[in-house]
Amino acid sequence: MSGHSKWHNIQATKGKADAARSKIFTKIGREIAVAVKLGGPDPNSNSNLRAIITKAKQNNMPNDNIDRSIKKASGELGSVNYETIVYEGYGVGGSAVIVDCLTDNKNRTAGDVRHAFDKNGGALGSSGCVSYLFQRKGVIVVPRVEGLDSDALMMDALEAGAKDVVEEDDEVEVITEPNEVNAVAAALEKAGYKIAMSESTLIPDMYVDLDEQKLSTFQKMIGILEDLDDVQNVYHNVNLPDDDEEE
Template sequence: MSGHSKWSTIKNKKGKADAARGKVFTKIGRELAVAVKLGGPDPASNSRLRDVIAKAKANNMPNDNITRSIKKASGELGNINYEELTYEGYGIGGAAVIVETMTDNKNRTVGEVRHAFDKFGGSLGTNGSVSFMFDKKGVIVIDTEAGDEDTVMEAALEAGAEDFSAEDGAYEITTAPEDFSAVREALEGQGYEFLSAEIDMVPQTMTSLSEEQRKQFEKMLDMLEDNDDVQNVYHNADLPDEE
């Protein structure tokens, strides 16, 4: 189903991606800052930082920007404390939603997240209210031009991947969260480049919405993703591909 596919989600955002590229880089810069603060500025000894750098490269963030963000985080940003907070709730039609944030002002963030839910027919719930409907997985997406399916699948499975699928121009590789870094680094070491590489919340089942509900739900997603404090939004709404 389209909603299960990380590649489908990426394609749905591609039209908006160029206009929002600066915002994406800002959010990744914040992730780099938190990773540096938690584990230091050296990627060799900081696996979380290595993972964020891989995400940055998959989003075409220039190396200069990545280096500058790391240097800035280890110096000037030493006095800024971002708190990682996750919110859960239901969108219109009962679709489950998880919102991951990094914020220096918890009251501002929860107010803005709640407003997005309320404005478009949803409701913010308590922690644990929907997360049981998702599995935490590492998800790596590779363009099919990187190699034939058997070769890429063999490389992924040998590296420790849990699952492999091919659809519509992309290979999707799934790992256990604790194996994500090792699998990603093994594939990087073989020269593979990624369309996406990050820890994801994968829905166990999808929720169907009417056309009108989908419009409302997508407006809510846009409002959440436009928020500077929001890093990731996961949901189980079955949204159609937008070509």
């Protein structure tokens, strides 16, 4: 079992309030659209769509919203074509940032992302400039509810194919290979565990510490990026204060 996990450090503002929830629904809707375009509207035969629907439900997205997104992507309600773009760059203090986007207008997205970096002491870089500092892994979050047996969870998770289990104060995090996260999550759910979140993500090999002023600037940049409709995920390697992790 490894030491303290920094999972929340790369989830700076995700899902914090009702206002943010609406934005999350919009972002998930775009993911559904891309999944339907690539693999069809039937989750039984489209494993990627099935995983995104699970993610949507974990974020309390109403079934009507999910169904409407699928119908829109399949052409029943009109459709928009989204393109996946990944930006890499540097924040203040030499911090590393990766921005995943889904957009129907590359020029708009590039301008918005570049503006967020430039106005906050950062700079966009070329493809590959910081991605080598991260590893893609699957993360499953199990809330520490009353009666949870952490030892049993660890054994069940490892038996299901997990690579590591990390205990936090209010949750247990199960680490998997990125292509196995859905199968492990399904096995744990079948075993009776509540799954708060499961997804493939990027985790940095090492974290950097910023002084108070640079940290404030960095957090402002991350907030601006995550508020952009075209941005799906923002990953970074900065140690954030505990109060930001728990918001």
